[in-house]
Amino acid sequence: MNSASLITTPLSLALVGVPNCGKTALFNRLTGSRQKVANYAGATVERKEGFFVLPSGRHARVLDLPGAYSLNATSPDEAVTRDVCLGQHPAEQQPDLLLCVADATNLRLHLRFVLELKRLGRPMVLALNMADAAARRGIRIDAQALEAILGIPVIETIAIKKKGAANLIAALDGHLPPAPPKLAEDADLHAETRRILAATVSMPSPTSPVDAAIDRWVLHPVLGLAILAAVMLVVFQSVYAWAGPFSDGIEAGVGLLGELAGEHLPEGLLRSLLVDGVIAGVGGVLVFLPQILILFFFILVLEESGYLPRAAFLLDRFMVGAGLSGRAFIPMLSSFACAIPGIMATRSIPDPRDRFLTILVAPMMTCSARLPVYALLIGAFIPDRAIGGVFNLQGLTLFALYMAGIFGALGVAWVARLLGRRGAEEQALMMEIPAWRLPNPLDVLLGLKERGMIFLRRAGTLILALSVLLWFLATFPTPPADWTRPAIEYSFAGHIGRALAIFFEPIGFSWQICVALIPGLAAREVAVAGLASVYAVAGSGEEETAQLLGAAIANEWSLATAFALLAWYVFAPQCLATLSVVRRETASWRATAVWAALLTGLAYGAAFLTFHITAALT
Amino acid sequence: MSYASLEPVILALVLVFSLWLALRKAAPKLSLLIGAATRKAGLPEAVASRLFGSPAACNSGCGSCGGCEKPAESTPVNFHPRS
Numbered sequence: 001m002n003s004a005s006l007i008t009t010p011l012s013l014a015l016v017g018v019p020n021c022g023k024t025a026l027f028n029r030l031t032g033s034r035q036k037v038a039n040y041a042g043a044t045v046e047r048k049e050g051f052f053v054l055p056s057g058r059h060a061r062v063l064d065l066p067g068a069y070s071l072n073a074t075s076p077d078e079a080v081t082r083d084v085c086l087g088q089h090p091a092e093q094q095p096d097l098l099l100c101v102a103d104a105t106n107l108r109l110h111l112r113f114v115l116e117l118k119r120l121g122r123p124m125v126l127a128l129n130m131a132d133a134a135a136r137r138g139i140r141i142d143a144q145a146l147e148a149i150l151g152i153p154v155i156e157t158i159a160i161k162k163k164g165a166a167n168l169i170a171a172l173d174g175h176l177p178p179a180p181p182k183l184a185e186d187a188d189l190h191a192e193t194r195r196i197l198a199a200t201v202s203m204p205s206p207t208s209p210v211d212a213a214i215d216r217w218v219l220h221p222v223l224g225l226a227i228l229a230a231v232m233l234v235v236f237q238s239v240y241a242w243a244g245p246f247s248d249g250i251e252a253g254v255g256l257l258g259e260l261a262g263e264h265l266p267e268g269l270l271r272s273l274l275v276d277g278v279i280a281g282v283g284g285v286l287v288f289l290p291q292i293l294i295l296f297f298f299i300l301v302l303e304e305s306g307y308l309p310r311a312a313f314l315l316d317r318f319m320v321g322a323g324l325s326g327r328a329f330i331p332m333l334s335s336f337a338c339a340i341p342g343i344m345a346t347r348s349i350p351d352p353r354d355r356f357l358t359i360l361v362a363p364m365m366t367c368s369a370r371l372p373v374y375a376l377l378i379g380a381f382i383p384d385r386a387i388g389g390v391f392n393l394q395g396l397t398l399f400a401l402y403m404a405g406i407f408g409a410l411g412v413a414w415v416a417r418l419l420g421r422r423g424a425e426e427q428a429l430m431m432e433i434p435a436w437r438l439p440n441p442l443d444v445l446l447g448l449k450e451r452g453m454i455f456l457r458r459a460g461t462l463i464l465a466l467s468v469l470l471w472f473l474a475t476f477p478t479p480p481a482d483w484t485r486p487a488i489e490y491s492f493a494g495h496i497g498r499a500l501a502i503f504f505e506p507i508g509f510s511w512q513i514c515v516a517l518i519p520g521l522a523a524r525e526v527a528v529a530g531l532a533s534v535y536a537v538a539g540s541g542e543e544e545t546a547q548l549l550g551a552a553i554a555n556e557w558s559l560a561t562a563f564a565l566l567a568w569y570v571f572a573p574q575c576l577a578t579l580s581v582v583r584r585e586t587a588s589w590r591a592t593a594v595w596a597a598l599l600t601g602l603a604y605g606a607a608f609l610t611f612h613i614t615a616a617l618t
Numbered sequence: 619m620s621y622a623s624l625e626p627v628i629l630a631l632v633l634v635f636s637l638w639l640a641l642r643k644a645a646p647k648l649s650l651l652i653g654a655a656t657r658k659a660g661l662p663e664a665v666a667s668r669l670f671g672s673p674a675a676c677n678s679g680c681g682s683c684g685g686c687e688k689p690a691e692s693t694p695v696n697f698h699p700r701s
Contacts, residue, residue, distance in 0.1 A: 273632065469636050
């Protein structure tokens with residue numbers, strides 16, 4: 001092919017690699033926003049295609065294939081990757097070049113798949129991604145030697161950096177590399193991987209005796225669980241012990257802002273909108289930023305130190321005992337941040353029934369959006385008292401709520417397995433335990449910044465918008481001339497709340513709670529903003545309402561109502577984004593309806609029992 | 619123009635802006651559907667994309683709508699090998 005025809009013929013690339021190799025980040029880096037996203041026909045597997053122009057002017061089309069560990073597919077995702085690589089996919093032409101992405105920090109896992117792809121005898125380029133992270137960890141890779149052994153171009157990339165793919169783009173801009181020499185069909189890929197690693201990679205240090213000594217305690221079947229429980233207890237205690245002064249500071253700032261707005265704006269609807277809608281709604285949620293940051297600080301530290309995979313190892317026995325696949329741990333762990341990535345991570349579970357069961361229980365893990373609701377109710381109803389001189393009652397309550405979610409999930413999985421088939425083949429959890437390491441403060445800070453920005457962005461967009469809308473609903477229509485009841489009861493929100501209260505009254509929810517549950521459908525924490533707005537509008541003219549939401553609900557609700565709402569929030573699938581992801585991942589409205597009905601029923605039942613038992617005891 | 623006469627105008631603007639923001643953030647798929655309808659009705663592509671989002675550019679990886687793959691790939695567990 002001459003230079004002119006090279007430029008006019010688009011280059012067709014397929015990005016292929018093991019999950020978490022940074023393939024999608026590289027895809028985004030190469031194509032920017034020039035992407036098309038669709039589904040492969042008849043499957044829930046996402047098809048992502050992107051385009052970019054090489055420096056020579058030649059156009060390139062990139063297909064981001066689903067992550068796969070092997071061409072021996074065990075899931076629909078891996079089957080698509082296999083078929084495209086083999087040129088057997090009915091709707092996809094065989095790519096000109098396989099752009100194989102490998103995580104440079106974990107070559108041992110990724111290289112085996114590279115060798116398997118090499119067997120196909122197709123032109124290939126290997127992108128050694130996360131080259132910067134590997135260098136930071138002291139992993140030295142001789143890229144030239146690797147290139148010589150594999151017989152394919154090897155290029156280091158850093159997909160998350162702006163110029164991180166420049167060398168790769170330059171390498172793609174020209175003639176295709178020749179197809180590498182084929183590996184023998186009967187070659188032992190593991191042995192070949194070990195041989196190549198020995199020749200090209202030098203690791204910083206082998207397993208240290210210190211690591212082994214720590215693991216003897218931490219991975220002990222009994223002591224390890226006790227350590228895990230203690231670690232979790234410390235985390236939840238700290239959320240309350242440390243957040244207080246910061247939350248108080250934000251609360252005071254929000255209150256001051258409300259007072260200033262109240263003083264400087266003339267009486268009227270605009271002032272009410274700003275004070276009762278925007279400041280009360282957004283401020284009511286912002287107060288919980290310190291708790292969220294402290295919780296994520298611990299999660300990041302535990303992750304960076306290498307403790308989380310060990311926790312997975314310890315809990316695997318319980319998961320399998322409850323009827324969950326060993327592979328369900330990652331989706332469930334991810335769901336502590338947000339159920340959406342957790343549900344998407346169930347793609348790695350090949351058995352459809354196991355996968356649906358994990359999708360069903362993953363949202364019971366307490367996502368960060370529930371934290372403001374928990375924190376509000378705990379702060380209002382649980383005294384800030386020391387227990388046994390060490391523990392704080394509020395921290396213990398938060399710990400209990402997280403545990404209720406975990407054990408609720410395990411219980412539901414156990415019942416589902418009892419009702420379903422027995423003796424099904426168990427999918428073992430296969431994972432590598434990383435070395436213990438001191439968390440890098442910069443990485444932890446960056447992670448915290450990311451979490452903080454996500455929360456603030458939501459506060460400044462979704463929560464702000466819904467607070468304003470809720471204010472309108474709580475303010476209009478204005479009461480008639482001869483009104484006798486509180487003005488908010490004549491509003492749309494009042495009517496909606498009262499209509500919903502018929503359904504929620506048996507579990508102790510007032511009409512104000514019912515109103516707050518509606519914006520909570522968009523995101524769980526918005527329920528706090530909803531409550532703040534409803535109570536602020538109800539007490540219009542008293543600017544301090546914004547910062548006194550806790551006091552207001554403590555006066556108006558019974559303990560049974562507060563506990564019932566907590567029980568509702570442990571199980572209920574209120575978030576619409578989660579619902580849409582369940583629909584997408586199951587590709588079935590029926591399964592989605594079953595999912596929503598089961599969780600709602602569970603939440604209603606739990607709230608009902610909690611309400612009546614608490615009412616009887618108090 | 620007096621404050622009293624401006625107040626309903628400001629309130630209406632804030633309401634419309636909030637409805638739009640809530641639509642984009644809480645119901646991105648509905649927003650894209652409305653965008654497609656407005657394109658059919660003759661609204662210029664650039665304006666429709668700005669107001670209701672562009673299906674082609676939607677795979678931003680922001681994670682706010684769950685409509686893209688990025689969150690699934692950033693699991694909180696590290697699987698790097700011991701040696």
